[in-house]
Amino acid sequence: MNMRVSAGDPAERSLQIIRDLKHLEGPMLPILHAIQAEFGYVPDEVKPIIANELNLSRAEVHGVVTFYHDFRDHPAGRHVLKLCRAEACQSMGGDRIAERVKQLLGIDFHETTRDGAVTLEPVFCLGLCACAPAAMLDDEVYGRVDEHCLSEIVVEARR
Amino acid sequence: MTVTIFVPRDAAALALGAEKVAKAVAQEIEARCLDAKIVRNGSRGMFWLEPLVEVETDRGRIAYGPVKAGDVASLFDAGLLSGAPHPLCLGLTEEIEFLRQQTRLTFARCGITDPLSIEDYRKHSGFAGLAKAIATTPADIVKEVTDSGLRGRGGAGFPTGIKWKTVMDAAGPQKYIVCNADEGDSATFADRMIMEGDPFVLIEGMIIAGIATGATKGYVYTRSEYPHAIATMTEAIRIAGEAGILGSSVMGSSYAFDIEIRSGAGAYVCGEETSLLNSLEGKRGIVRAKPPLPALKGFLGRPTVVNNVISLASVPVIMERGAAFYRDFGMGRSRGTIPIQIAGNVRHGGLFETAFGLSLGEIVDQIGGGTATGRPVKAVQVGGPLGAYFPRALFDTPFDYEAFAARDGLIGHAGITVFDDAVDMLKQARFAMEFCAIESCGKCTPCRIGSTRGVETADKIAQGIEPEKNRELLADLCNTMKFGSLCALGGFTPYPVMSAMTHFPEDFAPTPLIEAAE
Numbered sequence: 001m002n003m004r005v006s007a008g009d010p011a012e013r014s015l016q017i018i019r020d021l022k023h024l025e026g027p028m029l030p031i032l033h034a035i036q037a038e039f040g041y042v043p044d045e046v047k048p049i050i051a052n053e054l055n056l057s058r059a060e061v062h063g064v065v066t067f068y069h070d071f072r073d074h075p076a077g078r079h080v081l082k083l084c085r086a087e088a089c090q091s092m093g094g095d096r097i098a099e100r101v102k103q104l105l106g107i108d109f110h111e112t113t114r115d116g117a118v119t120l121e122p123v124f125c126l127g128l129c130a131c132a133p134a135a136m137l138d139d140e141v142y143g144r145v146d147e148h149c150l151s152e153i154v155v156e157a158r159r
Numbered sequence: 160m161t162v163t164i165f166v167p168r169d170a171a172a173l174a175l176g177a178e179k180v181a182k183a184v185a186q187e188i189e190a191r192c193l194d195a196k197i198v199r200n201g202s203r204g205m206f207w208l209e210p211l212v213e214v215e216t217d218r219g220r221i222a223y224g225p226v227k228a229g230d231v232a233s234l235f236d237a238g239l240l241s242g243a244p245h246p247l248c249l250g251l252t253e254e255i256e257f258l259r260q261q262t263r264l265t266f267a268r269c270g271i272t273d274p275l276s277i278e279d280y281r282k283h284s285g286f287a288g289l290a291k292a293i294a295t296t297p298a299d300i301v302k303e304v305t306d307s308g309l310r311g312r313g314g315a316g317f318p319t320g321i322k323w324k325t326v327m328d329a330a331g332p333q334k335y336i337v338c339n340a341d342e343g344d345s346a347t348f349a350d351r352m353i354m355e356g357d358p359f360v361l362i363e364g365m366i367i368a369g370i371a372t373g374a375t376k377g378y379v380y381t382r383s384e385y386p387h388a389i390a391t392m393t394e395a396i397r398i399a400g401e402a403g404i405l406g407s408s409v410m411g412s413s414y415a416f417d418i419e420i421r422s423g424a425g426a427y428v429c430g431e432e433t434s435l436l437n438s439l440e441g442k443r444g445i446v447r448a449k450p451p452l453p454a455l456k457g458f459l460g461r462p463t464v465v466n467n468v469i470s471l472a473s474v475p476v477i478m479e480r481g482a483a484f485y486r487d488f489g490m491g492r493s494r495g496t497i498p499i500q501i502a503g504n505v506r507h508g509g510l511f512e513t514a515f516g517l518s519l520g521e522i523v524d525q526i527g528g529g530t531a532t533g534r535p536v537k538a539v540q541v542g543g544p545l546g547a548y549f550p551r552a553l554f555d556t557p558f559d560y561e562a563f564a565a566r567d568g569l570i571g572h573a574g575i576t577v578f579d580d581a582v583d584m585l586k587q588a589r590f591a592m593e594f595c596a597i598e599s600c601g602k603c604t605p606c607r608i609g610s611t612r613g614v615e616t617a618d619k620i621a622q623g624i625e626p627e628k629n630r631e632l633l634a635d636l637c638n639t640m641k642f643g644s645l646c647a648l649g650g651f652t653p654y655p656v657m658s659a660m661t662h663f664p665e666d667f668a669p670t671p672l673i674e675a676a677e
Binding site: 024028068070127128130139 | 170171173174175206207209342343344345346347348350351383384385386387419421422423424425426427438439440441442443444445458459500501502503504505508509510531540543544574576577578579582587590594597598600
């Protein structure tokens with residue numbers, strides 16, 4: 001499951017996360033990962049709190065958040081399905097699989113199904129290149145994805 | 160006597176159902192009241208046989224694969240515990256042709272040991288290199304690594320020993336070892352296999368680098384797309400700390416060394432060392448201009464070794480067995496062994512560690528066994544998304560840094576993607592530009608703008624719009640990107656584009672228009 005339910009006041013919880021990690025050398029990415037793990041995305045209102053705690057400008061924090069593909073500005077679906085779009089998976093019919101999964105879910109890449117069950121994202125390499133095409137549903141990996149396997153993944157994701 | 164059954168925990172094995180297999184094996188052991196235990200090992204790197212189940216017998220380890228959960232009961236019925244015959248039985252693991260032909264130095268333990276058992280690691284000559292490093296001087300360690308001929312396995316091929324010497328000689332209150340585990344190239348998974356299958360060898364290599372250069376802190380910067388590798392590395396670092404391998408006194412010596420693992424956030428460019436350092440510092444992963452070299456002003460402006468996982472994981476065996484032993488493998492200026500990763504549309508995909516010098520054709524046709532689809536091989540891309548496409552006509556190229564450079568290619572991180580004759584090379588060239596546009600850090604114009612213009616130009620060629628003029632334009636654009644970009648992302652994207660255009664001109668020809676006969 002990708003959705004997080006956070007207890008307590010978001011600002012207070014963020015501050016707690018930041019203070020737990022700010023002693024690290026280069027604490028920004030660990031903080032952003034922890035914030036996203038907590039809320040499912042990096043809320044706009046957390047950026048000034050990070051900026052204040054790390055003695056940076058809001059623009060700098062915003063700049064970092066938007067540089068990386070991983071960080072979201074809004075919550076994803078309950079599950080995130082990542083489909084590898086890199087060369088090794090292309091060589092094994094990855095394009096066809098991508099079209100099929102879009103059809104099955106009724107969405108394009110970077111979109112979430114209307115019931116909020118699953119967000120579809122492209123990924124460039126999962127390191128499963130010798131068992132292509134590959135996919136990852138949350139943290140579960142799948143290799144040699146074919147039509148049959150794809151339907152199973154989609155059923156799992158719909159839950 | 161308790162029988163040991165091995166079921167891999169490598170992400171690729173998991174992707175093919177190893178978890179279900181392990182559960183089924185556990186159930187059978189319990190239901191049949193057998194005296195057996197399961198070890199979750201790394202992968203042997205033969206992915207067409209995964210999940211590969213092995214059983215320890217007095218003849219040696221016997222392999223079965225590829226095993227599905229539904230096969231497990233029949234394996235036990237046939238007498239799995241004694242290594243009995245079964246349709247899935249592959250015989251002695253070590254005798255499997257793909258493994259028997261390899262020279263495994265860096266991957267000597269991968270797939271054999273329990274990755275998180277420090278006792279297992281020790282039993283298989285683990286920490287022998289570190290013990291030698293502690294007993295000698297930093298200068299001698301650097302000399303040993305330099306003499307071994309080891310070159311950066313991340314792709315740049317820079318001599319590791321020379322980099323270490325620069326950091327050793329640099330003055331600074333704090334120095335760092337940064338392990339580049341941001342393995343983003345398609346067709347590569349060697350770093351992932353080491354982190355999941357033999358994490359202690361990377362830890363050992365990093366500590367030796369620390370002792371040699373005077374660094375006391377190490378970071379492993381890995382990809383968020385590798386959750387299993389992150390989990391295994393994190394656990395291994397904790398275990399090494401408890402065992403006194405990491406900490407204020409490395410194996411009871413006067414040296415201190417600690418390691419932290421950091422996760423990237425989905426930016427391919429962070430595999431470039433200066434971009435990685437910015438990311439590690441918590442900034443946008445923008446490429447830095449060199450000089451200053453990271454060796455002198457790296458992480459937080461301090462002297463830093465940035466080495467790839469495989470470079471660092473090759474150091475323990477060099478220390479243990481000596482520079483000459485390692486250097487004796489290979490050809491020309493490419494010394495030692497290289498873990499070649501054979502991927503994509505290939506029958507026998509996996510990791511093949513061997514001395515430099517095999518020809519590309521031997522690797523693809525003999526070791527890889529041709530395509531998975533059974534169709535003819537049309538092209539292979541060597542070195543990831545920034546590597547050149549090679550046609551069959553160049554299959555005599557030996558696997559060596561200089562030989563590939565001489566043919567306008569690169570070996571990069573040694574990944575090979577095989578394509579059958581269904582591939583459209585214009586589409587692949589367009590993808591190379593598209594990928595560069597998605598992943599460009601935006602700092603330099605040739606990469607940021609050039610990649611987008613490249614996609615547009617490729618589209619025009621595909622649509623048959625002034626094809627000749629646009630092919631020329633694409634070549635000119637590649638020339639600008641190659642010589643005008645700040646880092647390898649913009650600088651090497653021309654390799655796949657130009658090689659596709661040069662070797663497969665037929666795919667860049669305009670679609671023939673059917674003219675009505677008068």
